[in-house]
Amino acid sequence: MNERVFSVLGIFDGAQQLVDAVPVVKTRVSGRLEAYTPYPVHGIEDLLGLRKSPVAGMVLVMGVIGALAALAFELWASGIDYPIVTAGKPVLSWEAFVPIMFEVMVLFACFTAGLGMLLLLNRLPMFRHPMLRSRAMALITRDKFALAVESEGAPLDVDAVAAALRAAGARMVEVVELPEPAGPASPRFFARFAGAVAVACLIAGTLVYWGVKLFPVTVPVVHMLDQPRLDAQRASLWFRDGFGMRMPAAGTVARGHMPYRVERAEDAALLVNPLPRSAAVLRRGRSLYATYCSVCHGILGDGVPTLTAAYGARPANLVSPQITGYPDGLLYHAVAAGKNAMPSYAADLTEDERWAVIHYVRALQRALNARDSDLPQEVAK
Amino acid sequence: MTGGLVRKALAAGILAGAAGLGGTILWSGWERFWINWIVWFLFLLTVGLGCLFIVALEHVVGAKWSVPLRRVPERLSGLVLLVSPAMVPALASLPVLYSWARPEGLTDPVVAAKAGWLNVPFFAARAAGCILLWFIAHRILVRGSIRQDADRDARFNMRARRFAPVFMVIFGVTITLVAFDWISSLAPAWYSDVFGIYVFAGTFLAGLAATTLGVLYLTARQRLPGVRADHLYNLGGFLFAFTVFWSYIGFAQYMLMWYANLPEEVFWYRDRLEGSWGVLLLVLAAVHFLVPFFVLIPRAAKGDPRKLLWVAGLMLLAHWLDLYWMIFPAIGRGPLLGWPELSFALFFVCTALAWIGRAMRVGADMPVGDPFLREGLEFRL
Numbered sequence: 198m199n200e201r202v203f204s205v206l207g208i209f210d211g212a213q214q215l216v217d218a219v220p221v222v223k224t225r226v227s228g229r230l231e232a233y234t235p236y237p238v239h240g241i242e243d244l245l246g247l248r249k250s251p252v253a254g255m256v257l258v259m260g261v262i263g264a265l266a267a268l269a270f271e272l273w274a275s276g277i278d279y280p281i282v283t284a285g286k287p288v289l290s291w292e293a294f295v296p297i298m299f300e301v302m303v304l305f306a307c308f309t310a311g312l313g314m315l316l317l318l319n320r321l322p323m324f325r326h327p328m329l330r331s332r333a334m335a336l337i338t339r340d341k342f343a344l345a346v347e348s349e350g351a352p353l354d355v356d357a358v359a360a361a362l363r364a365a366g367a368r369m370v371e372v373v374e375l376p377e378p379a380g381p382a383s384p385r386f387f388a389r390f391a392g393a394v395a396v397a398c399l400i401a402g403t404l405v406y407w408g409v410k411l412f413p414v415t416v417p418v419v420h421m422l423d424q425p426r427l428d429a430q431r432a433s434l435w436f437r438d439g440f441g442m443r444m445p446a447a448g449t450v451a452r453g454h455m456p457y458r459v460e461r462a463e464d465a466a467l468l469v470n471p472l473p474r475s476a477a478v479l480r481r482g483r484s485l486y487a488t489y490c491s492v493c494h495g496i497l498g499d500g501v502p503t504l505t506a507a508y509g510a511r512p513a514n515l516v517s518p519q520i521t522g523y524p525d526g527l528l529y530h531a532v533a534a535g536k537n538a539m540p541s542y543a544a545d546l547t548e549d550e551r552w553a554v555i556h557y558v559r560a561l562q563r564a565l566n567a568r569d570s571d572l573p574q575e576v577a578k
Numbered sequence: 579m580t581g582g583l584v585r586k587a588l589a590a591g592i593l594a595g596a597a598g599l600g601g602t603i604l605w606s607g608w609e610r611f612w613i614n615w616i617v618w619f620l621f622l623l624t625v626g627l628g629c630l631f632i633v634a635l636e637h638v639v640g641a642k643w644s645v646p647l648r649r650v651p652e653r654l655s656g657l658v659l660l661v662s663p664a665m666v667p668a669l670a671s672l673p674v675l676y677s678w679a680r681p682e683g684l685t686d687p688v689v690a691a692k693a694g695w696l697n698v699p700f701f702a703a704r705a706a707g708c709i710l711l712w713f714i715a716h717r718i719l720v721r722g723s724i725r726q727d728a729d730r731d732a733r734f735n736m737r738a739r740r741f742a743p744v745f746m747v748i749f750g751v752t753i754t755l756v757a758f759d760w761i762s763s764l765a766p767a768w769y770s771d772v773f774g775i776y777v778f779a780g781t782f783l784a785g786l787a788a789t790t791l792g793v794l795y796l797t798a799r800q801r802l803p804g805v806r807a808d809h810l811y812n813l814g815g816f817l818f819a820f821t822v823f824w825s826y827i828g829f830a831q832y833m834l835m836w837y838a839n840l841p842e843e844v845f846w847y848r849d850r851l852e853g854s855w856g857v858l859l860l861v862l863a864a865v866h867f868l869v870p871f872f873v874l875i876p877r878a879a880k881g882d883p884r885k886l887l888w889v890a891g892l893m894l895l896a897h898w899l900d901l902y903w904m905i906f907p908a909i910g911r912g913p914l915l916g917w918p919e920l921s922f923a924l925f926f927v928c929t930a931l932a933w934i935g936r937a938m939r940v941g942a943d944m945p946v947g948d949p950f951l952r953e954g955l956e957f958r959l
Contacts, residue, residue, distance in 0.1 A: 239958040239959070240958075253876070253877060257875065284837060284838075284839060285839070286837075292832070292833050292836050292837070293833075293837070295829060295833065296833070
């Protein structure tokens, strides 16, 4: 009994001899049988009693996972994260998802089949497989066929197995031993490995850099720079009016917005601010006011602009009693439609943003015309 | 004894079916008669053409595994000769079913622009050209092969190899003409570039299913000695693969039209999705793709005669349903399945079975004169 034996090989001259030997050996010894042949021998897997490969099931499961993963991503991307309407279809249209589900399914299935077979099931690369050190390996890759009885953890009775193989017609018998167990890799090995990778990267990078620079045989990749589009300040050669963009059809309404159609200030005065006077709305209004309004009306709303006097026009004092007395709708009308020298801010501020600014202007008016009674009780004392 | 019984039953079926055909004309009118006629002659024609394609495919690629099975598609391809003359009386259906053949049909400017192609003389000439080409191809590929049984002349293989690629072109053009002329032009304003390929996918599957059934019929009677599960596995693999091809093409055609949503394209799908037709399409997707696909996924299933038997049977049913779904909505009514449809099924199925029963005795059961027969019998996966 030798504990260091990996397997006992019987070498046969032909595929038929090998196939005939399998049942003979099976009856005489126990142990895992394995065959090594220069080309696939049909039916040998059934004779040896090898377990069915799980690769098909793995591929099925991973294919289904791939399809579902693609579906989940598409549902999230086009349904939740960035719902954008294409060609008037519903945002969640299963038809548009199918091609991507199909491709991702194929991708997952292919990688599972290839890498799963090589890496997971066959555990490649396997540089220290005991068979690679056997003398018979050179014969098996040429024209001989080997039947191996492998030790399944338990030590093999080498003599009995060898006798059984000879009885089954083996021309030669070889005992394959396990290699010496490999020690842990030394720090020196890792240092050399890292050094080799660094040198390889350096050489490859230098070669590619100078190669592409000196011999520019390939067109540089320009991606979206090179496309038929209209650059700024250029006239369109395609449209007769020279504009690159078309006017939307009359009556077009942006998604989620209604155009401001009130023309007379008296009508606008009836509008009611739909937003609650909450801290979040006031913070939003302050931020928007600082961006769009404070340049002219001043950061306090008192009509002291940060502009130079060369601007000429005198912006309104928003905290004056006159404007404080305006209803919300009038202020809104001024923002949406413009007033005197002030242009319309309808293009800059959405409906909600305009109303948030109105709330903030009201807060400014209150703050700059504060009365003692406005103070909290403890402070007032 | 049983053979005589079957013959009598088939004769009774043909007579009863023929009576039903007459009754259809008398009580349901010509429209119902012709629409059934078109569905059924196209069904048998495509089964035969699919078989002829399989025969030619073997010669084109030089396949050896299919040589022992080749006599089955060769015999079944005779359906083309049996059924294609049914095109001649079907020309009488043109004014009944095809709006472009009626004077008022040309009032639509889109259809009027196609009048150079869609007119009765040219239509008849195309049909005649197709029939002529099929007869020539059948003569060279099938009659030559049966003659080889006796004279064992290997020059037939060379001739077939030279002619088969030519037939591939002929087949591609003629199957597209069949699809465009007989099916697509029922809605003359409609067009789809991929329609010919869609019909080809169904045709090839129908031919494969018929071939599989024929092979199973002969192997069950020990008339194909040496044909084993490995050969069946290849037929199963073909069925498996081409269910995916059919649905891939079918879905691609649908998705592009769904996306573009152009009125001149999408109405064809609207007619075939509204009401019960949509349910029928789901059934079609199930029997033509989902069920055969998932049944044939396991490796063992592809070589299992029992599974192949009912999958191939289901496939022929699905092919009929496919034609029914494409053609019947042209008469602008909901799905019809009454005694006229049943008597057409009875008449055509019994006629085809009676004819196939005779065809299955044409020549030897295997191409015994083919020099590659031995190699084909030695085929292993």
